[in-house]
């Protein structure tokens with residue numbers, strides 16, 4: 001089965017939720033750029049300090065910061081046999097960088113899955129999470145901005161990967177377990 005994977009989708013589509021489940025199921029690390037940024041913010045590192053103002057506003061962290069962080073993370077030993085990237089790439093520049101990082105080792109992505117969900121569904125989910133987790137970027141205004149940025153910069157990446165013949169689209173609406181089954185089905189079919 002494919003081992004070098006990307007999970008695309010709007011904020012709130014369930015990427016983080018599903019990445020953790022797929023990671024356990026497939027035995028590969030789930031690498032979430034959002035989680036890495038948040039832990040750096042919590043630990044008050046230099047990287048966290050640089051990323052925080054973008055995240056709090058619902059904007060993407062600049063490509064050079066994000067790409068350097070992913071390059072370091074993919075160089076770690078646990079990613080040698082495969083990985084599931086959650087939330088990266090999000091821009092065309094990041095797509096190119098990821099291709100370069102892999103090509104330097106004679107590798108390429110095996111599959112990209114776009115987890116789909118309507119804007120209204122994701123807004124409701126993220127507002128629900130706000131009530132539980134108090135994430136700085138889960139306010140109504142910032143959620144709307146994150147969706148705008150997603151449609152503008154990240155949604156076109158799905159077409160790019162479709163042209164390369166490595167994209168599968170999976171419906172992210174339904175119970176968490178059901179969505180995981182669909183994702184595993186798409187990966188086995190790919």
Ligand code: B4P
Nearest residue numbers: 011012013014015016017033034055060061087125129176
């Ligand atoms: P992320 O952490 O990736 O945030 P996200 O898009 O909201 O996804 P997340 O994984 O958290 O949510 P999920 O859909 O699982 O990014 C945060 C910020 O970091 C970005 O805005 C940006 O500033 C920065 N960043 C990250 N990567 C970057 C990059 N590559 N380039 C530049 N900047 C970057 O879950 C949402 C909610 O839905 C949860 O409450 C969950 O419980 C619920 N849910 C999930 N599945 C469900 C289901 N089936 N049914 C009902 N609810 C469900």
